[in-house]
Amino acid sequence: MLWAYSISHSSLLLRGAASGEEQDSSMFDIDIEFGGVGYLDLPIFLIGLKIRAVTEVTPDKWSKFRNSMGFTTFEIISDHTYHVIAANCTVGTHRWLNGDRLTDPTLEYDQILASYWQQP
Secondary structure, three states: OEEEEEOOOOEEEEEEOOOOOOOOOOOOEEEEEEEOOOEEEOOOOOOOOEEEEOOOOOOHHHHHHHHOOOOEEEEEEOOOEEEEEEOEEEEEEEOOOOOOOOOOOOOOOOEEEEEEEOOO
16 A cells, blocks of 8 residues: 655655554564655555566666666556666564554664665
């Protein structure tokens, strides 16, 4: 689910929430956090997904993000293929009952499952 997007901080948060309203100690949420977002093409809800950094040629309309900003194109594969162009992406698990790192950057993930940071 598209959980939060902050234009002023160029941040995007997708959250796969644990099922059910009451979480027990074995349940956790998975967040996919993008920083330095320059472009996004996503629906509000996604049913399952895969993410990959696109290394092959991308459409010319995205060239300003690749060339002048050095961002990475991330392909989000769900029922269709969507795109996010951003400087970085982190996938982490947590058990926060309320909150997210966009509104409270002091929160830390229990485990980082994957991380992609563009090298200068």
